[in-house]
Amino acid sequence: MSIGSLLILPGDGIGPEVMAEVKRIIDWFGEKRDLTFDVSEDLVGGAAYDAHGTPLHDDTMAKAQEVDAVLLGAVGGPKYDVLDFSVKPERGLLRLRKEMDLFSNLRPAQCFDALADFSSLKRDVIAGLDIMIVRELTSGVYFGEPRGIFTENNERVGINTQRYTESEIDRVARSAFELAMKRGKRLCSMEKANVMESGILWREVVTEVAKDYPEVELSHMYADAGGMQLARWPKQFDVIVTDNLFGDLLSDVAAMLTGSLGMLPSASLGLPMANGRPKALYEPVHGSAPDIAGQGKANPIACILSFSMALRYSFDLGAEADRLEKAIEDVLADGVRTADLLGQEGVTPVSTSGMGDAILAKLDASL
Ligand code: NAD
Numbered sequence: 067m068s069i070g071s072l073l074i075l076p077g078d079g080i081g082p083e084v085m086a087e088v089k090r091i092i093d094w095f096g097e098k099r100d101l102t103f104d105v106s107e108d109l110v111g112g113a114a115y116d117a118h119g120t121p122l123h124d125d126t127m128a129k130a131q132e133v134d135a136v137l138l139g140a141v142g143g144p145k146y147d148v149l150d151f152s153v154k155p156e157r158g159l160l161r162l163r164k165e166m167d168l169f170s171n172l173r174p175a176q177c178f179d180a181l182a183d184f185s186s187l188k189r190d191v192i193a194g195l196d197i198m199i200v201r202e203l204t205s206g207v208y209f210g211e212p213r214g215i216f217t218e219n220n221e222r223v224g225i226n227t228q229r230y231t232e233s234e235i236d237r238v239a240r241s242a243f244e245l246a247m248k249r250g251k252r253l254c255s256m257e258k259a260n261v262m263e264s265g266i267l268w269r270e271v272v273t274e275v276a277k278d279y280p281e282v283e284l285s286h287m288y289a290d291a292g293g294m295q296l297a298r299w300p301k302q303f304d305v306i307v308t309d310n311l312f313g314d315l316l317s318d319v320a321a322m323l324t325g326s327l328g329m330l331p332s333a334s335l336g337l338p339m340a341n342g343r344p345k346a347l348y349e350p351v352h353g354s355a356p357d358i359a360g361q362g363k364a365n366p367i368a369c370i371l372s373f374s375m376a377l378r379y380s381f382d383l384g385a386e387a388d389r390l391e392k393a394i395e396d397v398l399a400d401g402v403r404t405a406d407l408l409g410q411e412g413v414t415p416v417s418t419s420g421m422g423d424a425i426l427a428k429l430d431a432s433l
Contacts, residue, residue: 068104069381070134070343075110075126078146078155079354080364080418081139087366087422088137088373091390094429099386106133110162111141111155111354121158130162134341135380137373138162138349143356159349163203166345168334169234170241171203172375173317173351175300176391177324180398181407185323187297192323197303198249199320200242201313203334205234206264208310228264230309235271241335241344242307243279248384250304254285256292256312268309289316296320327352328365328406331372333379346380348372358405362417365404367394370425393428397421 072092076085089105096102108114108126115121121141130136141155151157162168177185177195185192210227217223239255246253255272257265269286276284287295289312295302296319308316321330330352336345350368358364370390378387398407402424405415416424 067102069101069383071104071106071132072376073126073129073133073136074105074107075130075136075138076107076113077110077139077141077354078112078143079140079356079359080352081111081141081354083359083362083364083418084350084366084369085137085139087418087425088369090422090426091370091373091429094426095386098429098433101383101386110138110158112143112146114158115146115149115153115155119153121153121155122161127161127165130166130347131345134339134343134346135376136162136166136347137369137376138347139369140350140352140354142354143359162347163334166334166347167204167336168345168347169202169204170238170335170344171201171313171317172245172333172335172379173199173201173321174331174371174375175199175317175320175324176371178329178395178398180395180401181324181326181329184326184407187300187323191299191301195300195324197300197320198245198305199313199317200238200245200305200307201317202230202234202238202308202310203313204310205230206310228262228309228311230264230268232267232271235268236275237337239272239275239307240278242305243275243282245379246282246305247279248378248382251281252283252285252304254287254292254303254306256287256289256306256308256316258289258312259286260288264309272307292316293319296323321351326365326406328368328404329371330368331375333372333375335379343380346376348376348380362419363405363415364418365406366418366421367404370394389429389432390425393425393432396428396431397424400424 076082182193207228210229257268259265377383
């Protein structure tokens with residue numbers, strides 16, 4: 067029986083290369099764990115432009131709205147830099163995010179022991195770190211009106227407006243509480259209620275939503291103090307929920323605590339569908355890496371970890387996500403490295419598929 071439906075959009079550059087390894091892992095779960103997915107594949111970004119003259123065909127958009135989860139590789143590349151803004155590869159991704167109304171952006175910061183020395187922080191501060199930042203993605207100061215550059219009293223003034231409605235805060239808070247329930251049941255909400263009215267409302271609404279999640283321990287922190295605490299002792303957190311602007315900053319800081327771009331997955335979630343699963347798009351944080359595309363050098367782990375997030379957050383297969391993450395941890399502990407993870411002398415990097423082979427072997431060993 068199928069566990070659910072997956073739409074795979076490999077995209078451009080290294081997207082298809084890293085996604086090829088994810089597809090082998092999806093097949094492994096079907097063959098060895100009897101967990102099959104109803105998988106379809108389509109084009110996005112430059113690949114879709116080449117085929118259809120648009121970075122996202124309407125049929126692909128319609129499919130994305132129906133499936134349980136979309137898994138995307140990466141889009142873009144120098145070949146498409148000359149295109150008009152309206153058909154640039156990135157527009158395909160933006161259309162997906164907008165039309166699926168993906169308001170909850172999940173950025174984990176997870177540190178595998180074997181890579182702890184990659185961090186700019188001390189090993190004991192970072193080793194074993196596993197936190198999740200939930201950033202509100204479709205409102206706040208990046209969208210609020212009025213905005214623009216105006217002239218007042220003979221000088222220019224730049225204006226952006228931080229604006230949140232109760233329902234916008236409520237839905238992202240619920241998304242974060244749901245995540246906390248699937249993790250360590252601790253949620254820290256960050257805003258600046260000391261100086262911003264939108265922060266006061268944020269705190270009130272999150273506190274109200276908490277009544278529906280009595281098992282989750284809720285705390286509040288001013289976002290600037292939160293930034294300090296992330297750098298000081300990040301392991302104190304489990305899930306953090308914050309607005310669009312603070313989330314932009316804090317998630318980048320937290321992610322880079324742990325090292326390479328080739329290791330960072332993400333998810334963007336929307337409202338629950340009729341079957342209770344949220345609309346969902348999973349993708350690595352990295353881009354299409356044109357400098358290494360087609361050379362078999364790309365690290366597939368960010369994309370594989372994105373699939374692991376789909377197992378956990380779309381399909382409620384937390385134990386299988388743990389199995390996959392443990393396989394990755396074991397591979398790294400054995401010293402297997404793609405070129406982007408090389409730090410030590412004398413280690414020969416494996417190729418993209420070599421990393422896939424090693425992870426599959428560890429999955430086999432986990433049975
Ligand atoms: P990038 O993330 O593609 O690459 C930055 C650097 O990191 C490069 O040196 C690259 O080789 C390396 N890198 C990235 N992913 C890697 C991986 N998995 N394994 C090993 N090394 C990896 O960012 P960029 O160079 O600024 O952008 C390249 C293209 O990607 C542009 O067209 C940009 O618009 C697009 N882009 C797309 C997305 C997306 O699809 N979500 C995100 C960012 C950039």
